[in-house]
Amino acid sequence: MTFDAIDSFWWPYLFIFLAGMLPTEVWRWLGVAFAGRLRDDSEWILLARAVANALVAGVIARLILFPSGALMEVPVWIRLASVGIALVIYFGFGRNLFLGVFSGAGSLMLLVWTIIGL
Amino acid sequence: MTISQSEVADERLSAFIWYRRGMRHLLTTPAIVLYLSFIGFGGFARESGVEIDHALAMTGLIWALPSQVVLIGGVVSGAGLAAIALAVTLASIRLMPMVVALVPELRDKDTPNWQLYVLSHVTAITGWVFAMQNVPKLPRYARVPFFAGFGLTLCFINIGVTAIGYSIAGIVPPLAAAALFFMTPLYFLLTLPSAARLLSDRLALVFGIILGPIFAIYVPGSDLVWTGLVGGLSAYAIGRYKRRVT
Numbered sequence: 001m002t003f004d005a006i007d008s009f010w011w012p013y014l015f016i017f018l019a020g021m022l023p024t025e026v027w028r029w030l031g032v033a034f035a036g037r038l039r040d041d042s043e044w045i046l047l048a049r050a051v052a053n054a055l056v057a058g059v060i061a062r063l064i065l066f067p068s069g070a071l072m073e074v075p076v077w078i079r080l081a082s083v084g085i086a087l088v089i090y091f092g093f094g095r096n097l098f099l100g101v102f103s104g105a106g107s108l109m110l111l112v113w114t115i116i117g118l
Numbered sequence: 119m120t121i122s123q124s125e126v127a128d129e130r131l132s133a134f135i136w137y138r139r140g141m142r143h144l145l146t147t148p149a150i151v152l153y154l155s156f157i158g159f160g161g162f163a164r165e166s167g168v169e170i171d172h173a174l175a176m177t178g179l180i181w182a183l184p185s186q187v188v189l190i191g192g193v194v195s196g197a198g199l200a201a202i203a204l205a206v207t208l209a210s211i212r213l214m215p216m217v218v219a220l221v222p223e224l225r226d227k228d229t230p231n232w233q234l235y236v237l238s239h240v241t242a243i244t245g246w247v248f249a250m251q252n253v254p255k256l257p258r259y260a261r262v263p264f265f266a267g268f269g270l271t272l273c274f275i276n277i278g279v280t281a282i283g284y285s286i287a288g289i290v291p292p293l294a295a296a297a298l299f300f301m302t303p304l305y306f307l308l309t310l311p312s313a314a315r316l317l318s319d320r321l322a323l324v325f326g327i328i329l330g331p332i333f334a335i336y337v338p339g340s341d342l343v344w345t346g347l348v349g350g351l352s353a354y355a356i357g358r359y360k361r362r363v364t
Contacts, residue, residue, distance in 0.1 A: 001200075003193040012172050019199050020189040021179040023207040028238035031217025036231065040222040043358075048218035050322040050357065051350030053314055055212035056243055056306065057326025058333070058345035059184065063303035065331050068187065069162060070295035083304065090308050097147040097308055104304045105297040112293055 074112055082108040133263040136256075140267025143248070149272060151305040152244045156276045158298040159183060160283020161290060166194045170284050177280045181273050182242045183302075185210050211343055215350070216246050223250065224265060226258040233262055240269030243306060250313040318357025325349035 003015050038044050064079055071079070086104025093099050143149065156177065163173035168190055176186045188209045192202035217238050225234060241249075248268060253261045290298070314320045326349045333341035333348075 001198055002196055012169070013175055015199060016172060016175050016179060016189070019192070019202040020176060020185060020206055023203045024180050024182050024185045024210040024213065025239065026207070027210050027213040028217050028241060029235065031214040031241075032221060032231070032234045032238050034214070035218045035221035036234075038218075038222070045219060045222055046316070046318060046357070047350070047354045048215040049316070050318045050354040051346045052212065052215035052219050052246075053310070053319045053322035054326035054329070054349030054353060055215065055342055055346035056246075056310065057323045058330030058342050058349070059212065059243070060303045060306045060310075061327045061330035062334055062341070063299075064307075066334055067299060069158070069299055070292045071299040073292065074296050074300075079300070082300065083307065086304050086308065095312075097305070100308045101147060101151055101301050101305050105301050108300050109293055109297050112296070 074108060075116075078108060078111045078115070081111060130257075130259065133260075136260040136263035137267035139260075140264040140269075141271050143252075143268050144271055144275065148244050148248055148305060148309065151301045152272065152276065153279045154298050155183060155302045156279040157283035157286070157290075158295060159186060160280040160285075161287035161295065162187070163190060163280070164284045164287040166190050168193065170281060173284055174277050174280055178273065178277045181240060182210055182213065208340065208343070212346065213241065215346065216243075217241055220246060220249055223253050224261050226262065229262055233266075237262065237265060237269060240273045245269045245272065247306065247309055247313050251309070316357060317360055318353045321356055322350050322353035325353050 001015075003012060005011070035045070035048075064083060065076065067079075082104045085107045086100045089103040090096065090100030159177070160173060163176070164170075168176075176189060180186050180189070185206045188205050189202060192205060197205075220241060221234055221238075224237065245265070245268065249265050253265060256264055310323055311320065314323055326345055329345045329349045330341065333344045337344055
């Protein structure tokens with residue numbers, strides 16, 4: 001059963017529900033159900049926090065090193081250099097998130113533009 | 119981003135006031151970075167040949183960018199429902215430990231379960247980092263309405279942002295699109311350490327950054343599961359050992 005298997009207005013929505021929403025939502029429901037049985041200071045909560053932090057950090061590393069879409073065209077070293085610049089600006093200006101994020105994205109564009117000349 | 123002193127007053131304020139205080143954070147850096155990501159998603163959906171109504175439904179119903187990207191990737195490749203559902207399942211396992219960690223921070227003694235289930239839907243990385251950082255500073259009774267004001271509204275706004283991204287796709291030059299995609303991981307990278315209070319949380323971040331790319335090369339597909347298990351378990355074990363010793 002593919003996305004355009006049934007020619008009707010409702011099928012794509014059912015497909016999005018079954019193939020996209022349900023497989024995502026089930027983990028959230030399990031999370032609430034699981035947390036409901038635990039005390040707030042339970043060791044399991046601390047373990048869940050550690051696993052969640054490792055997973056999110058893994059997602060970040062993957063987004064930077066193995067991106068999809070337009071970012072794939074930017075060389076790895078430019079991506080890493082821009083991360084470095086963002087970190088320096090972020091901590092240099094007293095943990096200013098806005099400056100950090102936009103200086104990183106700005107240096108990415110500037111480096112690609114001056115060195116590769118897109 | 120930070121919560122001002124006036125927000126931590128002694129008197130008990132109504133839930134609606136806390137809801138609106140949550141909404142006030144919708145023009146902060148994390149929210150803006152997410153809007154830019156959803157501009158990117160709208161463009162990606164259009165380039166992939168997905169209709170605009172379906173792209174908007176994905177944002178509202180799924181509310182997790184990696185899952186949405188996996189779904190569209192599957193649709194484009196002509197994969198079947200079961201295969202795509204399995205891929206999306208694997209891509210969203212991270213949400214379970216995230217919700218398990220967030221619920222104890224959110225709930226008050228008498229918080230009804232249905233509210234936690236509703237809020238779990240708007241728990242994705244941006245909302246999670248925001249909540250883990252800001253919610254512990256608030257009185258218990260204020261946390262659910264505060265996070266609801268931020269999370270539910272953020273999800274709703276981004277349905278509109280997806281439509282904007284869809285409409286302007288093609289106008290955005292590729293280099294600008296690349297910079298848009300780059301902002302999301304950058305924001306997570308800068309902001310996560312301040313949400314990680316415990317030693318085990320901080321170690322888990324470091325392990326995840328290192329292990330993520332290694333597992334992505336050696337066990338592509340299930341790399342995130344391994345990153346979470348190996349990185350998270352060892353960070354927890356070291357944290358527990360340190361707590362016992364000191």
